[in-house]
Amino acid sequence: MTATARLGFSNGGATPFGYRSVEADTIGRATKRKLVIDPVEADVVRLVFQLALAGDGRSGPMGVRI
Numbered sequence: 185m186t187a188t189a190r191l192g193f194s195n196g197g198a199t200p201f202g203y204r205s206v207e208a209d210t211i212g213r214a215t216k217r218k219l220v221i222d223p224v225e226a227d228v229v230r231l232v233f234q235l236a237l238a239g240d241g242r243s244g245p246m247g248v249r250i
Contacts, residue, residue, distance in 0.1 A: 194219050202229040 185195050193216040199205050202225045208218040235246045 188216070191216070193217060202226050 188195055193208060194205055196217075199219065202222060203219040204222045204225075205217045206220055207215050209216045237245060239245045
C-alpha cells in the first residue's frame with residue numbers, strides 16, 4: 185500500500201467528496217486508479233470553505249461557535 189501511494193495511486197476505500205476515482209495505469213494485471221477533482225462537487229467544497237472563513241455577508245464566519 186505504501187508503494188502504491190508513493191507512486192501517486194489510490195489505495196481504494198471511499199472516494200472523498202469533491203473527488204472522483206479514475207483509471208490511471210495498468211501494472212501487470214492490476215488497474216491502478218487516481219483521485220481527480222470532480223468539478224461539480226469541487227464548487228460545493230469551495231463554497232463550504234468560503235462560508236466557514238467569511239460567512240454569507242450577514243453574520244460573519246459560519247460554523248461551530250464555542
